[in-house]
Amino acid sequence: MSNAKQTEQMQKGAGFIAALDQSGGSTPKALRLYGIDESAYSNEVEMFDLIHQMRARIIKSPAFTGDKVVGAILFEQTMDREIDGTPTATYLWETRGVVPFLKIDKGLEAEVNGCQLMKPMPELDALLARAAKAGIFGTKERSVISAANADGIKAVVAQQFEVGAQVLSHGLVPIIEPEVTISITDKAEAEALLRDAILAALDTVPADKQVMLKLSLPSEANFYKPLVDHPRVMKVVALSGGYSRDDANAMLAQNSGMIASFSRALTEGLSAQQTDAEFDAMLGSAIDSIHAASIAG
Structure with missing residues (x-):
């Protein structure tokens, strides 16, 4: 297969x-x-x-x-x-x-707490069923983080993993993409908050499943190594x-x-x-x- x-x-x-x-x-x-x-x-x-x-x-x-x-x-x-x-x-x-x-995302909501969540996707189940039938392996959904705001980043990661669970339920592999805007002055702090939030969220992924992560290139080399090495992560890719x-x-x-x-x-x-x-x-x-x-x- x-x-x-x-x-x-x-x-x-x-x-x-x-x-x-x-x-x-x-x-x-x-x-x-x-x-x-x-x-x-x-x-x-x-x-x-x-x-x-x-x-x-x-x-x-x-x-x-x-x-x-x-x-x-x-x-x-x-x-x-x-x-x-x-x-x-x-x-x-x-x-x-x-x-x-x-x-699969349909664009971004207005910024709240320095972050932009994805717009609602009421048709997502139908799209995922169509994608699986078309031979698609996985999906990608993007949110944006433009400030080192803990509440904003937690909301982004929570929504990303919620959508990711929906994708996994259709037998597809989600690429979770919480993009950190590269021009912000507190980029490194945002990355630290993001890494912690993702590590916590990965515990919610079933033991027999894996997700992928798509992340902005980090300010510090190998900052995302704990994610690269995580058993629930198939691959970390950089935008x-x-x-x-x-x-x-x-x-x-x-x-x-x-x-x-x-x-x-x-x-x-x-x-x-x-x-x-x-x-x-x-x-x-x-x-x-x-x-x-x-x-x-």
Whole structure:
């Protein structure tokens, strides 16, 4: 069964997870960075067609294989679409050897206690059932921490693990993502509060289950090692969070056992105007550098 193979690939994690999950709000910016401005599309349907073409180009590139890219996080519309006539998740695993994940959150609430919880997800059970049927291995849900506020951070972690339990109940593996904003002055203090809150919450995960964690690169190298080594944690992955690829790679290489899950830092420098040879070369060097940083620790 592919699930056992996928679990093994994620546990070994000798590579990184590509985050290809920009959603409605962040799609125009992702397209702009790719060299396609707003004048190229006149509505949301055309916009999502263009971003799917970009993602399909990345996924089909010779460099994008399970040897270095162990997983990929998809946006819901990407899961529902096809690449060369094959559903995206199936194509990823069967053709590229890449484990498919799905972004499930529906955006963020307004900030309270320096933190942003996820908006309610009343349709989540239906989405998770659809994801399981589509061959999705796991999910990703994001909250944001912008202050070292104990109450705010506890609320974020409580909600994340509550959603995580719902994901686990559908046989999927949740990637819990409480992102710490990298520009805040009390980032290290926020990370200390977050680590403690996650360690406490991991005790609620059933003994036969595992979750994954997606965290901002820590101010202190190996700060999240207790999480990396925790028996309920399948893998700790790092988000680039606004750092350039070079900076993110340099920081990641100092953190043993953490692998990358980069979005913008992966697609940096890619352009719709590039020939396939130029595009594949640029993507290949990005993948090589992120892979090297992921296995360095």
